[in-house]
Amino acid sequence: MSAVPILRIENVTKDFQIKRSALSGENLTLRAVNDVSLDVYPGETLGVVGESGCGKSTLGRTILQLTRPTQGRILFDGNDITRLSRKQLKAIRQDIQIIFQDPYSSLNPRMKVRDIIAEPLENFSSDRSAITRRVHEVMEIVKLPVAYADRYPHEFSGGQRQRIGIARAIAIRPRLIVCDEAVSALDVSVQAQILNLLKEIQRETQVALLFISHNLGVVRYLSHRVAVMYLGRVVELASEQALFENPKHPYTSALLSAIPEADYSRRGTRKYLSGDIPSPIDPPPGCPFHQRCEKVQDVCRVETPVLDALAPEHWAACHFPNVSDKGIRDGA
Template identity: 50%
Template sequence: MAQPLIEVKSLKMYFPVGNNLFGRRRQLKAVDDMTFELYPGETFGLVGESGCGKTTVGRALVRLYRPTGGQIFYRGTDIAPLDEKAVQPWRRKMQMIFQDPYASLNPRMTVSSIIAEPMRLQQVPEAEIEARVAELIGQVGLKKDHLNRYPHEFSGGQRQRIGIARALAMRPEFVVCDEPISALDVSIQAQVINMLEELQQRMGMTYLFVSHDLSMVRHISHRVGVMYLGHMVELADVEELYSHMQHPYTRALMSAVPIADPDLAAQTKRIVLQGDVPQPIDPPPGCPFASRCRDCRPVCREARPELRQVAPGHYVACHLYD
């Protein structure tokens, strides 16, 4: 296989939360010990419930956060420990598309200045910027006379296109798409997904596609990682994962997706998980999923299962497969 574009090794992202009576800071372990690779030109889907840490992983990779521990090798260089200044040159290679197109565009800036902003920050000459903005607006399917308007004049789908044009401005190699379609109507979601796919084919970008929409992740991803409570519990090629899922959590998650086909839905048995996702604050030892798992055994509450390979390219972290 090709050299990975990004290698993530035991990535940890902890946030301090409050103090207890004795002044000991408690830790929210949003991401704990994640190891995976991203290959050039692929789309890696990251799925899980709210609060599982999938967005945090995306933000740590583009260094919006400074990781608590672990390494992020970008083409062989560890960018995890770099400070703000040192990380700047890497930033232009990595971009992010945000979930909420209403909150992620500055309402007081025109579309052209929104798209130009990353280039201005990276000191691209003004003459170049103008030509590039005109090129980008066409690439995302908007018109040149949209450039002097403000975000409020656009619909959600059009705003998301503006956000994508901004992300593409510096010709990034790697784009984190953080729930890019979940705020959009169904008929518009397909437009945006098709556009992301076309842009990837044309420019060979690598996507980290963070989403809770499992059918869309299946549609767009080459490989998929399933996260639970800050841990990667299963990782495989998309077809392998969706046809031979192993981890009890993956199975429950997939079976919970409503099927838009009444005959098929009637045949499928849903596994309904009990309870809510626990808080990742000072989590107990053992498997993070133990408290909701139907196949939980004593060992699951004592030792955390390692992510191990069960088939070529298919990794599962579960004591059932020891």
């Protein structure tokens, strides 16, 4: 793996202004992403995981510049893409692509498969024969018969539609793909096929993947490193093995203990999260997790912990991190 990141996210914050009511006209600030810094390396899969509403999808869309950050920088290949014009961003689109969550609504129902896959290619080339060859090539890569090129999306299953979405994403040979809950709408058996396909594509092309998901089992299977998000912040970052075998943050421990375990001998005491995620419009002071944390102390209510290195290549934002965990079932 390269020592130089292809993507560097530096202190990125994303706010949205929301009207309290149409009559008052008063605006409220929703902080969806809060001071996030991450690196993604060529050939690496960085998993981003957390409950619904934690800001992970907003982070992905901000990286793609589908929405601009309120603060911070996003460096792609060393260049700050947050300062580029729409015209300048067009060139970057060739290197950064996205696979959407819903394989049903993300494909134009009025376009044939060949046109869906060819569309991004046509933005950068006018050579029709080369475009046709590439369409057929990527259909073979995602294991769709070339004979299906003249069919419409409604003629395919969910898994096949997601293969079309993957083919579209890889057609222009990107260097980074943001996978936004790319398998969450699929059956478990189909999920496995798509995950294996993504692994195979990465092995062959060394494309970097930012894999956003709420499913820890899926994240563990695909990711080299994992970032855990809570209320817009990264609260833990580690290698896949370190995070799953020795979680440092109480929130991570609770998420891991909820993973279904078929082997009864490995089951331990489950940790249940009480309450809901606080509103990002009115976040609590101090540690964002303190209202649901079993380890909460007075300092947690007033002081926000920083993301500190607690072990080699393992960071957590917690005043009282787990120090004795030996596995995801052991309790903290």
